Amino acid sequence: MATHVVLKSGERVKVNDHVYCSPSWSVRDGTPYSVARIMEFLPPEGASKGKGKGKEIYTRVRLAWYYRPSDVSDRPVADSRLLLAAIYSEVCDINQLRARCHVIHRDKITDLAGWKKRPDRFYFNRLFDPYIKKEFEVIQATDVRNLPDHIRQVLTSRYEYVVAEKDVVPDLTDTLRLCGTCTEWCANPDTVQCDRCKKFFHMGCVQPPLLAKPSRGYGWTCAPCSKRHEEEVDSHEVRHPTPVTKPKSNAPAPRGRGRPRKDRTLAEKEENVNIKYFKMWPFRYFGQYTVAEDTLDPDDLIFPRAATRVGPKYQVSVPPAWAPTPTLDVEERGDDATVEVLSVINALTEEEVSELEEWKTALTRRQDLLCSVDWLTEATRRFSQAYLANRGWSTVDMSVPTRQEKWKKTETRYTDREWSAEEIAAFEDGILAHGAELRAVRDEVGTRTMFEVVRFYGHWKNSKLKEENAHIKEFGALPKEDEAPPLEDTLSSDDEGSVIRELTKANSSCGACRTRESTTWWKAPKGLATDILCDNCGMNWRKYADLNVRPVREDVTPNGKTKGAEKREGTPLNGPSAKRLKTSMASTITPPPNIPAAPQLRCLACQKNGPMGKVLKCHQCQFRIHAGSCGIIVDKSAVESWMCDLCQNEKTMEASLNTECLLCPKRKSRKKTSLQGADSFLRASKPTEGQGWAHVLCSVFIPEISFTDVSRLRLVEGISTIPRQRWASRCTLCGEVSGAVIRCSDCVREYHTSCAWKNGHKFGFEIQPVRNHRRDTIVTTFKGETGSMVPIVCCQEHENSKRDLYDICETDETGETALQVYCRTYKQAPITQAHGLLRKARRLDQILNAPSDIPSNPEAERHCDLCDTHYSPYFYPISSLSERWQCHKCHWERRGKIAGAEDWNH
Template sequence: MPTTTPTTHITCRNGDQVKVNDHVYCSPGWSVRDGTPYSVARIMEFLPAQGTPTFDANGNRNEPFTRVRLAWYYRPGDVSDRTVADCRLLLAAIYSEVCDISQLRSRCHVLHRDKISDLAGWKKRPDRFYYTRLFDPWIRKDFEIIQTTSVRNLPENIRETLVSRYEYIVTEREIVPDLTDTIRNCAVCEKWCPPSETVQCDRCKNFFHMLCNNPPLLAKPSRGYGWTCAPCSREHEQEVEGHELSRHHTPIASKPKSNAPAPRGRGRPRKDRSLADKEESVEIKHFKMWPFRYFGLYTIAEDTLDPDDLIFPRAASRIGPKFQATTLPPVGSENDRPPDIEERGGDSTIEVYSLVNEMSPEEVATMETYKNTLTRSQKLLQSVDWLTEVIFRFTDAWVNHRDMATVSMQSVMRKRKWATMETRYTDREWSTGEKAAFEEGIMTYGAELRPVKQVVGLQRTMPEVVRYYGHWKNMKLGEENRRIKLARLSGLEAPPDNPVSGNVTDDDDSSIIMDLPSGKPTTCGACRTRESEVWWKGPKGNAEILCENCSVSWRKYADINVRSSREETVVKKTVEKREGTPLTGPVQKRPRTTSRTSTPPVPQATAQIKCTACHKNGPMGKVLRCKQCHFRVHAGTCGAVFDATSPESWLCDLCQNDKTQDASVIPDCLLCPRTRKDPKKKGYNPPADSYLRACKPTEGQAWVHAVCSVFIPEVSYTDATKLKLVEGISTIPLYRWMNKCTLCDQEGGAVVKCSDCPAEYHVSCAWKANHKFGFELQPVKANRKDSVVVTFKGHDGYLAPIVTCKGHPPHHREQFDICDMNEHGETSLQVYCKNYKQAPTSNMHHLLRKAHRLDQIINTEDSADSESTQSFPEPTCSRCRTEFSPCFYPVSSSTAAPSNSSNGSTTGQNWLCHKCHMQDEVLAVHPILTNGKSKIVS
């Protein structure tokens, strides 16, 4: 990097010249960034190497410059879960950090909204950003940013100081109208009234200090209540007594002047190149390298005159009766203090961790000897927590004149003086599941450890998560250093990386670029193109491989939906453009674009949500989370209908039914065995952490599990895209209801058969047992002309539902999980239901279909009763001699038992009951139902 003076420029990676107060893209190397977009920052100062003084003896800056101090900007999606459609909007911050000067990528432009005359034209130009608010990373709160010249409600000396030093001030939203109003003086003392210490009379509209009133006001009126001064109160009482209220007119206070920009005229703004250049080169005042400072509710106005006053945002103080307990002083003098009360700060209330400096050399040598006998683990001998506890226990033994041989480290618990219970001196070991959850949270939320702690679970406290994050980060750095060392020993210039494809060359922008792989063509995760000279790594979980154009949008704007080909193309022609034409783009008229296509929502800014069906992460919109019960599932797997602009307001069917009560309030599945003993008692609801929470209403206002309705073939839907209403439960064959489940061994409920063995079970029992659920594309035979051929992931065939036992080995047939998506974003379950589970709604109404199914049941019973009455009165099973069965089956004389020569039938026909028939594994044919003695199971 060339040596510079404070007035010269520094060259970025792409060749741009930048100086102090310029805005740049900043990013570390690829191994550190790992696919995240560039950060936007302002250059505050250039610094020499670490350890070198910034200034020499003559007061000049030392050279060469190897580091740079940057003032960071945040993207709204990085600090909150809300989605912001404008990818050019940033959040300022009073937060700086020193980085290596090699991390500067290229130059960009960031301005406050009030400095931009044509915002639409500004956002259409490349590398242009703007901001209106400030985010404080310490108190995690947003603040408004307004120009200091618009602040009028200040004493003249304070206002002149602010205007001369700072370009903007940072304040709370609620006091912006108070600061931008005309100066307010107290009606009593005629001095300036700060907004935090001022009350306004609702009658005369004058302002008063709370302490200037007689008696003084201790607090402001509550929200929704007004206050009147003493003269106005007396005047009001006189008007009430003289009945003169109708002649009184309350003065109307002038509307506070706002900082909002003046309304612009209608029509398309004129795009003047000279005006745009002036906006880019506008001079911003900085005081001690910052263009703004905090001036809000918790600021003392006179403190701003001090140049060393802190400029950071502040919150409410923890002083007062709400946060501190007011106690009475002890009775009597200090000598009357009870002997059992210990004074804080004394020797009895302080824990001494180490007194090694007061031990003799012989005692220190003895302590080291016994320390090596406490453990043989090298990991513990290098643990800071363990060594600190060892020194503490040896010190305690030395103070109490005990032998150091009595010190033991068998117990990990110890009693602290200020704690009522024993605590661990070190955190317990993290399990494999907790480590996986922690790394998943880090991958989703980064270093924001509060949401990471929620992913890990309630078993870990926030301090434990913070400490483990430090150990985990050091472990990753150690692995990286060992990998670099091994690479150097093997003769490589750079360590081997694990990109999507290709080899990494070095640790700058070229390390992100990956060669086009051979064999299977690479597809861009954003625009689906297969043509690109270089491929870049994109955001995890959404589009991991990006083409060159989409990678520019992602790296600079954190939005892969922005088409940056027009923006990144700099017009190099010398043709004179008339005033009003765009600065870039073709000369011919371009089609009008709406704000939705120009600034679409940013799906990458949303948090990743884990689906309870496939246990995979997905962005908000593809994976939905119920607003009430927090049930999480892919939208295409439960037939969800939601507003695309606000997917966070989605409610699952059961929670929606709690409000509307369109269906039954008892969410028992009709296709599962009855588990509720008292049908009127509302007890069990499907858990929110299981896919069985996805329930769908039936045509009779009851409920079935979504997975049960999908994998039982006789069931259909009125609207297959929404998976409701569920129809055809009465058409399910009788043998599905009669067979026992091999998992729960219960009767009742409809069973399905395993695709690889004769085992039969309920669908919900199979799901709880972690059986394999999916769909298989089977070839369509020539004689099956009624089969619907579908295309899924480039393969054609008949999409068949598959349920396989957990213990079966995997086969070579290709199966798709219920949450697997095609190129159109539809899940396999969604494609199957749309093509095979849709009821014939085109030629038959819903009520008519229900009536036809009822007619089939009635006609079957009537025909069976008439036939059994005429031909076969009162049949008896030839094997078990029972006269009661749901149905009887005619068999040959060889199948019947030899001892049953007479079966009680008048015709001599041999019969088998349903139980004996199923034991012989005889296929069910048209059963002949008996008359009055038969027990028909509905």
């Protein structure tokens, strides 16, 4: 085995050294370096071993990975030097090793603050298992004391650390526990402790033996202690025992916050401390599900373990042998009726296979389909079905893209439908803006599901690789891997592909710290203001996954000027300018390249950024909102010139110029609403059926309101059907009586919808499961969860509520927001049953409690005798003796002709 290997950076590394590992920038898609430990160096795959000492060629390396906390969870971790160990290894190319670093356990560091101040220093105290998705504590093997001597000696001689659950660590680090009866070691699972004398006993050594441990909250006492307690009770000399102090544990004491003395020699010793490794691993699992004696076996598995799937929860309930088995007409599993045959090529003869190949090529004239995996799989399946049904090859037809599967009730496509040119253009634009973040790309496409986008991404990437390979064959091959550049010219070689070489202008800045001066410019990850990082920020991101991002104001234009702000004469806009650098220094500094950043807008409903087009900005009032949360449908060419409904109404005057919400209370001090509220979601308003206005938020969260067109959230209907108690109740936030109120979902407080939004109450939608599905219950599906979708508004006092709410702007796999799904399912007015005037007349009849002469069915017998229409707000009888009617329009036209023009105009 090799003693050491020289990296391209000039550093020498050996086995058990810690290194940064990363492929090229394009392959890892901008993620930071990975930290790993070298387990062994390996020759090329398939090469023979044993060329002699010092003559081996090593091109691969086996690495034991470390995880960052951000890799396994979404919890924010302020310490960028903290890692998670793992019992997981992988073989990588040796060219992926970048540089050397140092990783040790937390308990071996005396000055943690000084350790983290030094570059390339990391530490760990926990382990993450990627298979069972669980974290474990890591302690030193010498701290384990509650073990027999022969097991403890083997454990400490082989391994440096022990992996266990957090609840098991106090038991492992406690003093040796011996049974009070047999004086043998008490293992934790089969041990019970006396609550009075604090001695430990085997559950089988107690008389009578204990079948189970006491329940949580209950204690157990041994027989001598129980007898002593009974004697004290009988003698009436019961005294409250003095509280027994917990014996001092031998666990490692927690470290204080004092500053230890800095000792450089001690720090160097900590870096080079000797760590014991057994079969290339420094730790093993010794937790709740480990048998202590298994440690003596050198071939025992060292990986973390979980609870076994044994017990009634995971086992089937088998009826007794004497019970008669019910005879059900169910096919036996594993039979031909329950197995779908995908191919019978192995049962065909050579003549049949050759004949089958001829028929396969005759099914299509497209050469690309003959190489398509989906098409070939489906063709093989259909040929196999024809063979099993004794049908000829000529009966197979591939023109139908759907098929009937045995396990599904409906037909499904065996391949995705063809992508249009517009969809491909939107997909490539999304890849250009978001990279491999396919959820954001799916939002850009809008017409495809997440599964289709993922499958198309694989085909699209293969086509790009095909074009690159064809270009390489035509114009020359890439340099070979063995032609490595010299070590002293690592930066200029840039095998990582993340150094920016072509520089244009000096008006861009670092995407994190906003500096404009750097000796080297690095490529930046997605999501920053610019696509470049300075030398300091670039290395901090690659090594420590840490970026001190300076916020960027949204009202700053790319040329550096602020919108709406004019620099007065003699007054600096941004403060005093820094002194110019010397000419010698300025000549060595490279200006950053001019890389335009994708514009991002912040939605006023969810306060999240989004690309232009998904988040729209009003051209007149600067109001910003997600298009799906306000019922906005805009062409891509009209995104920049889009105007909100209120601003548009100022020009068209289709509705009232008084834009106050009809569902909110009337304020005493009235101001022009169209000039205010552009920085709030309450700016989003929709016209009503009476040419008034109502907030989108009020219309959605008041249950009696509906929309004529839910795709655009207009027109607002049903304001007259709101119960009287909603208008008469007093708002607990503003104290006003006017306006329609809603009730909190967790208490009895009532308030206006707009008042709740202004006071920071929680708005969202909850999917409530439906057990007994009734006809009047409408069920919908959102993000894989099926049930009844209910709008929820909670007070600030209920922030710790266990409700799982979906935000207003949260989207599902199809790109629809939660507000869109709710309105589409529950807020659509019954426009197919009657027109708008008739629906309004019915609502007025319900309010007045008057007997309605309007037929409930449009096809009823009552109709106008003059124009023969079935639709009218009211039918007037022509005579009291005959059942002849006339509609509202004909009645008043006839009355106007009879009474004269003056009476008609009146």
